[in-house]
Amino acid sequence: MKVVIHVDPTRCRGHGICSLYFKDGVELDHWGYARTIDPPAQGRRAIAQARRAARACPNDAISYEVVETRTGDSLQSW
Amino acid sequence: MTTATIAEPGRSAVIGDDVGLILAGPTAAEGPEPLISFLSRSGAPPVFSRAGTLDALRLSGVQGRGGGAFPLWRKVQAALDAPGRPMLIVNCSESEPASRKDWTLCTLRPHLMLEGAVRLATLVGADEVVLHLHRGAAEPTDSLRHALLERREVMEGDPAWRLSSGPHGYVTGEASAVARYVHEGVAKPVFSSVPMARRGPSGRPTLVCNAETVAHVAVILRIGAEAWRSFGSESCPGPQLVTLAGAVPLPGSVVEVAGAPTIGEILRRAGVDDPPLAVLVGGYAGTWIRGHVAWRTPLEPTALARLGAFRGCGLLGVLPHGACGLRETARVTAFLAGETAGQCGPCVHGLPALAESVSRLARGTAGSRTVRRLRRTSNALVGSGACAHPDGVVHMVRSALDVFDYDVIRHRAGSPCPPADHPSLFPVPAVRAS
Numbered sequence: 387m388k389v390v391i392h393v394d395p396t397r398c399r400g401h402g403i404c405s406l407y408f409k410d411g412v413e414l415d416h417w418g419y420a421r422t423i424d425p426p427a428q429g430r431r432a433i434a435q436a437r438r439a440a441r442a443c444p445n446d447a448i449s450y451e452v453v454e455t456r457t458g459d460s461l462q463s464w
Numbered sequence: 465m466t467t468a469t470i471a472e473p474g475r476s477a478v479i480g481d482d483v484g485l486i487l488a489g490p491t492a493a494e495g496p497e498p499l500i501s502f503l504s505r506s507g508a509p510p511v512f513s514r515a516g517t518l519d520a521l522r523l524s525g526v527q528g529r530g531g532g533a534f535p536l537w538r539k540v541q542a543a544l545d546a547p548g549r550p551m552l553i554v555n556c557s558e559s560e561p562a563s564r565k566d567w568t569l570c571t572l573r574p575h576l577m578l579e580g581a582v583r584l585a586t587l588v589g590a591d592e593v594v595l596h597l598h599r600g601a602a603e604p605t606d607s608l609r610h611a612l613l614e615r616r617e618v619m620e621g622d623p624a625w626r627l628s629s630g631p632h633g634y635v636t637g638e639a640s641a642v643a644r645y646v647h648e649g650v651a652k653p654v655f656s657s658v659p660m661a662r663r664g665p666s667g668r669p670t671l672v673c674n675a676e677t678v679a680h681v682a683v684i685l686r687i688g689a690e691a692w693r694s695f696g697s698e699s700c701p702g703p704q705l706v707t708l709a710g711a712v713p714l715p716g717s718v719v720e721v722a723g724a725p726t727i728g729e730i731l732r733r734a735g736v737d738d739p740p741l742a743v744l745v746g747g748y749a750g751t752w753i754r755g756h757v758a759w760r761t762p763l764e765p766t767a768l769a770r771l772g773a774f775r776g777c778g779l780l781g782v783l784p785h786g787a788c789g790l791r792e793t794a795r796v797t798a799f800l801a802g803e804t805a806g807q808c809g810p811c812v813h814g815l816p817a818l819a820e821s822v823s824r825l826a827r828g829t830a831g832s833r834t835v836r837r838l839r840r841t842s843n844a845l846v847g848s849g850a851c852a853h854p855d856g857v858v859h860m861v862r863s864a865l866d867v868f869d870y871d872v873i874r875h876r877a878g879s880p881c882p883p884a885d886h887p888s889l890f891p892v893p894a895v896r897a898s
Contacts, residue, residue, distance in 0.1 A: 392657050394655040394850070395655060395807070395808035395809065395810065395811075395848060395849050395850050396652075396653075396654075396655045396807040396808055396850045397655075398808070398809060399809070400809055415810055415844050415848060416810075416814075416840060416841070416844035417809055417810060417813045417814070417844070418809075419808075419809040419810055419848070421847070421848060
């Protein structure tokens, strides 16, 4: 199992709540906007944190996927 | 105004010449080529077969010519594999201010591109083809409109055609911005982790293809993938359309290049006798290369990649000796900064800051703080947006600092280039009429 986190930069307004909840998966850039840490932290705890971060965003800019590593097809960029 | 000349020795293509694959046909002065003339010159289109078409695209290795250089057949395959009826959008908008290849193609050779569009639409099962242009692009719009009327009278089994005119601008021509404009009238890039060929803004698989790419499809199916490949190089199969800009005798002229001639060979045939100071390769989000280095570099991806460059939209912008590379870079950067779609925070805040830093360097008022700020802003901008606009600007600026490193030192040491009252070498549209 692997957690993949997405930040939609067109929605992010720089509240920064996501990085409080999931500090090993999302960081804030120079202007305070969220960007993903690559690779993000993994594990059940990380999945729970990703979920919390996604729910906490007032602009719905954060989303996450939990991918089965064996069928990692959806991880391919294409 | 637009002429077309040359290519490789023995395979040169002038508009009005019979040798080129894309630009062959009547001269530019004769205007758009009529359908009758196109068909009598190149014969009736070959019989369509779905498997044969996809195979030909795969064998040809044709890549997106708008700048992305993504293999077309992969995009087509993704659209075929995805649920829903695919949409086909031909991006004729050519948002690169100095590029004229799609303008030339749509204005003077509309039927080649339209034939390619029909082939692609039939292949993926799209019932409608959208031809997307910028508002105010009168010549290509009129030419395409007329060409569609001609097709309607003669050809059977065409999909429905739609001409779409979107707002002016740089980022408005980005593929997802085009797809979004066609779908909901907003010409701004879309953030998505799913490729548009699988699921576009409308929810359907969406193919957005550059006009030149689509024209190549028609040629590939007419002469065969192998023959088409032989007009290019291993890393960039097929002929290329190249626009010449800056200090060339005819800025905005378009040439069809076969093989992988060096940039020097291409420029020499366009009337530039000696290596210039520098060449901007690939577009405004492209790469500055020192003139003498560019001169001996083949215009093909492998050789360009060694210099950290790419062919992009096929633009060669010539900076002559005596011009100030930093000043031209500052102008282009300021233009690009103003062209942000205004959606993503880093782009909105970072690009104007970057443009200001570059402008200070050019004016000779940059201290070490400015240089630090430039570096920090650049680092923060890379990979920050929904589209690659900030990345492209940073790439161009970094290449400028590399190529014009001596100027950076000289400008900072208190002897900047004298203020230039000459207009910009490269077109930087001031007004954004949307």
